[in-house]
Amino acid sequence: MNFAGHYSYWITVFLMIAGLYVVIARGNLIKKLIGLGIFQTSVYLLYIAPGKLIGGTAPIIASGFGTYSNPLPHVLILTAIVVGVATLALGLAIVVRIHEAYGSIEEDEILDRDLTGQEGR
């Protein structure tokens, strides 16, 4: 297997697993969202990297344009980025509301306060 030749995939998979790990391992609600962001971003790379051919051009039908890079993955990922931004914005908005209601953004403290019925600030 050509290790160096597949370096973009190695980066993708590393980011994917790192992001997912942060989501699972961290108790801080903001840090979880950061992990989620990294996880989603890795997928953008997964789509975009194979779309690029070295020496490839935009798909123009004319003489002198022989190898094309595929533009479709970029368009798809543009959509996915919009979705990612919306998710992150909504996630952060919910965290703000959680902070108002509980006075904390640490998962264990929040669950504690739910059990004891303690009010936030």
Added chain:
Amino acid sequence: MIGEHLPALQVVVPLVAAPLIVLLRSAPLAWLLAVGVSWASLVIAVALLLQVQSGGVISYAIGSWPPPWGIEYRVDALNAYVLVLVGLVASVVAPYARSSVAAELPRERHYLFYCMYMLCLAGLLGIAITGDAFNLFVFLEISSLSTYVLIALGRNRRALLAAYQYLIMGTIGATFYVIGIGLLYLMTGTLNLADMASRLREVHELRPVLAALAFITVGVSLKLALFPLHFWLPNAYACAPSPVTAFLAATATKVSVYVLLRFYFSVFGAAFVFERLPMRGLVLTLSVLAAVTASFVAVFQQDLKRMFAYSSVAQIGYITLGIALVNENGLAGAVVHLFNHGVTKAALFLLVGGIALRTGQVTFERVAGLGRRMPLTSLGIVIAGLSLIGTPGTAGFISKWYLVLGALDRGEWWLAALIVASSLIAVAYVWRFVEAAYLREPAPGVAGSGEAPDGMLVPAWLMVAACVYFGLDTSYSLGGARAAVAVLLGGAP
């Protein structure tokens, strides 16, 4: 004229209604528009189903870009069936929402509720109707994002936490789905589901396809709350406002099951998934575990909403069990259970919403003696509960009957026995309600103020009547399911 554009209108009408509602801002107008649009989508869905029954598969090219280059909306017997279910539940929940939302949300937020409701409806209808894998992801996120907002609208602060947890799980699920689609796109160079199916037959490098199957299975299973990926569901259902719970329980998970069916049977092919891979054993084991353990957990819940939420996890187990049977009767049972369980759960959560309105909380202490305070609501819950158990004469019986037949067709009598046994656990938790409502004295201090308002009781009872009707006359529900199964087992759409 307008008939040929029905597939686009199915999604566009609720999608346009959402920003219109934000512009209107007035709560009564927003509600009227939401009801009108929900009814319109039911009419369109039924018209599409009739068109499919008489004229076969409808292929609609969005923006006149011919598939596989443009996005194709493709309606066949299976997704027309799902569209009708979503449209039906939406049209019953929308009128119900008025009294419920008025009681549960501050007045200045009412229009936002209806806006999100329309977006969620558009997303769910879009998932069901589109024939493009990436378009499906976009609709999945439209419906999911609006669902997170709807859940966060719940009165209790726990609703916020439930929405956050669902946001994390749902996003991971959707991202897994996109990874799977990405791998399939790398192997086939197409995003059109039908085109993808035919090109996959020529792919010889199997490993990326297997990875894609794994990612899509896990991603979609998170969305449909297949055991053991169901942890977000009970919190989300218990904390969300009542109309939201009823709408989600009856449609969101069902649409995700549709996505799973579509990928297993139409894209990868049943032979690949269930014969060459050990997927059958895996799905079967998880389904049986879901049906048994979630039913057990439901018995020990103190809160009606939470109890029925766990029961939903169990019922989803029955549906995936039917998928894993991979024969005509089993699949018919699974597809008809999509519909029957949707109707049953909608009835239950709508009625429980009425109790929540009158008593505040729906714990078992609060519902003690409910049979005298709210006789119609209690009777409705008992009838819908019977359908949940699968008593003959109710809708639930039809689906369980076909699941058992499917298991016996494969010669797996132990599986049939397990289906019946887990239904008996359902008897236990429905009985807990009967015992509390009819045999216990009401706790002092919870003097009820009578039945829920008519605006809530009438839609709920419509669903209860549907539970009984579809148990007696199966020509529509089972007929539609059989046509859908013919599509699934007939190979590519």
